[in-house]
Amino acid sequence: MEFPILLNLIFELVGGLGIFLLGMKNMSDGMQAVAGNSLRRLIGSITQNRLFATTVGVLVTCIVQSSSITTVMVVGFVNSGVMALTQGVGVIMGANIGTTITGWILVLKVGKYGLPLLGAAAFTYLFAKSDRWRYWAMFLMGIGMVFFGLEIMKDACAIIKDIPDFEAWFARFTADTYFGVLKCAMVGCIMTTLVQSSSATLGITISLATQGVISYPTAAALILGENIGTTITALLASLGATTNARRAAYFHVIFNLAGVFWITLIFAWYIKLIQSFVGVDVTKMVVVDGVETFPNTVAAIAATHSVFNVANTLLFMPFVGPIVKLLERVVPGRPFKEKPRLTDLDIRILETPLLALEQSRKEILKMGDGCLKMLDWCLELMNQDEPDQALGDRLKQRERVLDSVQDEVAEFVTGLMAANVSHSTAEEGGKQLRVADEYESISDYIVNLDKFDRKLRRDGLRFTIEQREDLGRLNRQVTEYVAAIHQALIKGDRNIEVASEPAFKRIRTEVKALRRKHLDELSVGSMPPAVSVAFMASLNAYVRVRDHANDVAETIAVDR
Incomplete structure (x- = not known):
């Protein structure tokens, strides 16, 4: 040879x-x-x-x-x-x-x-x-x-x-x-x-x-x-x-x-x-x-x-x-919970980038659903004479869960983008990272709203009935705004930024009106400083929720 x-x-x-x-x-x-x-x-x-x-x-x-x-x-x-x-x-x-x-x-x-x-x-x-x-x-x-x-x-x-x-x-x-x-x-x-x-x-x-x-x-x-x-x-x-x-x-x-x-x-x-x-x-x-x-x-x-x-x-x-x-x-099931992560993300799917993006997208949609539930729970807790301890714990736990989900999504999408993927795939991954971050930020501000109310209660104070009604109305407007943007994310509606602009302006007008009304009340009557501070902080928190939701709308509106 x-x-x-x-x-x-x-x-x-x-x-x-x-x-x-x-x-x-x-x-x-x-x-x-x-x-x-x-x-x-x-x-x-x-x-x-x-x-x-x-x-x-x-x-x-x-x-x-x-x-x-x-x-x-x-x-x-x-x-x-x-x-x-x-x-x-x-x-x-x-x-x-x-x-x-x-x-x-x-x-x-x-x-x-x-x-x-x-x-x-x-x-x-x-x-x-x-x-x-x-x-x-x-x-x-x-x-x-x-x-x-x-x-x-x-x-x-x-x-x-x-x-x-x-x-x-x-x-x-x-x-x-x-x-x-x-x-x-x-x-x-x-x-x-x-x-x-x-x-x-x-x-x-x-x-x-x-x-x-x-x-x-x-x-x-x-x-x-x-x-x-x-x-x-x-x-x-x-x-x-x-x-x-x-x-x-x-x-x-x-x-x-x-x-x-x-x-x-x-x-x-x-x-x-x-x-x-x-x-x-x-x-x-x-x-x-x-x-x-x-x-x-x-x-x-x-x-x-x-x-x-x-x-x-x-x-x-x-x-x-x-x-x-x-x-x-x-092959019998194991006697303990087998899911070690909060998300359904699996690194085995990274071999097919587009399907991996679909998986991470589903997790981000769950984050949006969680934020909407938290807004409802927050309003319910504020209007209760004696806050439901279990519901309050659920609200805080949901915020911690969304923090962890955002971390898992970021790790997953970053790992996906580190591979040799197409420009469109990398762009979509970047958008998903931004949306996940915005939803996590929204959950933080919603928990802050509950914290303001709890702090007042610990000090023996509460928002007045009129303030609760004003905040409740604002909560419903913000919830509708966030829900509309979340639906647009589900459907991929790129016109959402323009379509949601009137609602964005209505919330801004409502917040300005409530601030003026609050300042007028301060000038004609006595209000505990803690209540005044908590009310203004709550208005600011709702504005931040709206702003982060608007950032999601901007992300959706960008040409794919």
Whole structure:
């Protein structure tokens, strides 16, 4: 064996694989950026209907170009309680079908155009001013890199024929017996586990098969093993997660193990079915640049992958309910509360930035709901002759909770923005940080309002009936203003700043009128200084609540 030949083989194979994987990542990032809003709507529309959940899993995986990303995302959603286990199971089955799109992309006979496509897309990416054009270019650049990387790997695999020892070693792995099928499947599983990418293993398998280093049956058996190897990613993601998240990861393993088991039992019949289904002769040889190749195996391998996952999904779908119940019995819940954080945020979702932003957005909406409840509680406490101790404690506890939620959201979004994300994603993350900070500030001023009233009561004083009525009216105006802006945040209404301006001015006019009225009362009668100070401080607190809510409106109004 000549050392230079071996070195050339390693360099080309590693280089080609690296370009192939980078291309897959660019395809994924580009599609996520282009189809971001659609992706968020897809995830938000998942219902208990397992067929619909499976369809969503297929579509999402086609967009993100990775079943591993989708399954890790599902584990994260189930872990946070945003997605039920039955929904997650449906998405996981769909992800297994969606990941087969990679094989069909490689069926396109554009391998030699991979480099020109990469070059043209790279220039567009570098010089286009529109973000949307740049992300389309990133997607096309990814496709070019995938095909260029595959061509390099194919050339590397052709070198194996010049190394007798290597060729003899590969000849030991043939799927001509049941044990041989299992052995090949195990190799595929180990390879995928090591490189953490079924797409990479698929690329290597196609390269070996098209160069005639391995036969089509051997390639098909390797593909079956890759389906098992890809489950390791979700298993790793479930470590330390909640019971339901671990159940979702275990389902992924069961789904693929059971599928591979029954397919291997009918393997010989199955590969004959695939060849007749595709309608190509996998043994047909074509000489390219003096090298014998078998191009028809690419379509056969893609079909092997797709038909297996579709058939397995159809087989499992009627039994999802019983399997979920079995998992609930086999993996019992823990006897203590499993949620260590106040939010439903999960770092597993950071792999898909747009979906991560949707998660943090939901937490911020909860903060807004909490502020509105606090305004109502504050008014109720002020009007009670004897303040409800439990309600007062709940008000203070809610403020502490919002402080912690804001910290968790800030940590999550900052971690997201630290990654290589698009300009629009970074901009949206910045807006979320600002809105979370504004809501936390609103909660601080609401608690201060209750503190002013409590301090007066401790000193044996209270606001007068008329003052309570004035503050109550102001509270209702501010609450309506905050509620209108919060609804605009939910709906994404960018006209809210203009629409809410009249209410903003009414509150300002009301506060000015109450201040004048208060000063007039001071000049004609005696009022304890503590009451006067508390009343003016309360007016100022309501003004600050309005100002912070207006800042939220400004943030919403900024063009996305």
